[in-house]
Amino acid sequence: MDGAVADASDRALLRAHADGDPDAFGELVRRHRDRLWAVALRTLGDREEAADALQDAFLSAFRAAVRFRGDSAVTTWLHRIVVNACLDRVRRRAARPTVALPEAGPGEPADPRDAVADRDIALAVEAALAALSVDHRAAVVLVDVQGYSVAEAALILDVAEGTVKSRCARARARLAPLLAGLRNPDGVAAVEAQGSRSAALTREEQA
């Protein structure tokens, strides 16, 4: 199923929900829940906060379905609601750090860790993300972690593409010294393949 077909069927589900179909919204959410969970978890850095944000978002989407105007893909609309719920939570709880920072602390290079396992690398990367402002984190999570294109991320965040690029750039600049000592499991070459990753929406729907 390519992206357009998937979106047509998402739209059909949303319409069916608005018309009273009891299963449609559940199916819609089931289709996308893992990606939405990943975005919320990595934007907030805290499991419970992410669950709270997703609950707010799903309830909002459940009730707002009739107002979906169809000017974006359904997945983009869902992502936007989820990201907004995340940003709202962070802003309401002003400046409170969401997860522990890596032992090295912000601004210092992490210890060289040639021997750390991939899992530890993931933990260190997630911890380093907490050093970012939430706006920068949301952008870099969408583009670099989740593999959305800059254009998709701009729609989700409701900002210009240039703003997404700029936020991602500043986020990487902040993360670079924190992550300098970590071995890159996939090698730097992973970045060169970014173009193919940017079609993440389509690719995951094929799976």
Place this chain on the structure above:
Amino acid sequence: MNDPDPAGPHPDVDALSDLAAGVLDDTPEAFALHDHLAGCPACAGVAVLLRHTRGLLASLPPVAMPDDVAARLAAALSAAAAEEAAAPATPVTDLAKHGRLTGRKSRSGSWGGERRWRPGVGAVAAGVALLFSAAVGIGALRSGGQRHPTGGAAAVAARSPGLAAARRLPPAGHDYTAATLAPAVRSLLGTPASAAHPAGVSPQPVPAPGAAQDGVAQAPDHALQRLLRPAGLGACVTALAGNARTAPLAVDFGRYQGRPVAVIVLPDRDPAKVQAWVVGPACGPRTPDLVRYQVVSRVG
């Protein structure tokens, strides 16, 4: 050749990152930075580090929504569907007869308050819950043995004094609704009436908590017998809490919109609140059998 351009200082990491991200495309600054990079190994090294950073971010493994989060979201959506039914709305006549078949149901609530519509809305809730609980059930089955190697539920009950001590109301056919759930839960917890019902709001007709110790013996509904046994209740609580450590603050048996249910009150992350789980008789490791979930403030 190895020296940076003596005419200017090294650009900062932000500038190099902006350059790599295309933020500076077609600006004079971009050309200057490219020139600098060509002759400065140190800054070229920073550019490599920035690519390394993107590579690390891209290498984070995919995550799947945990089963307990899926269950909680399903419950919240079920509750939303039920609330649509309970919301006050202009009376609509005889929707039960022809509404579903001929009307266009609107999520904006024009059919909201019609009680006879509950079966329809219940179907919405059940549909939402089913889609989640299928996944939850599979997850729980897959991991059940490992998670509770000592036989789980019974051990839970034995370890959790709260489970045995949880107050049970006499099964007076207490019929919960969306509107009465919160005050009833506060009553279960023994919140002083003055706190629970300020400003003269009349309390719900909920029997005093702890009024009968023999509530277990008088099952309100045969369907709930499973949950009246510590093992059955323990397995249900474990499924709801996502762990075998959480002890319920209170348990009640009754009906919710006519369905036989157990109302299980668990602590919330926020100490000022509790979680009210309204579950059907099948609640256990295979399915939470959720009817409704609501976070309730301890003080109304």
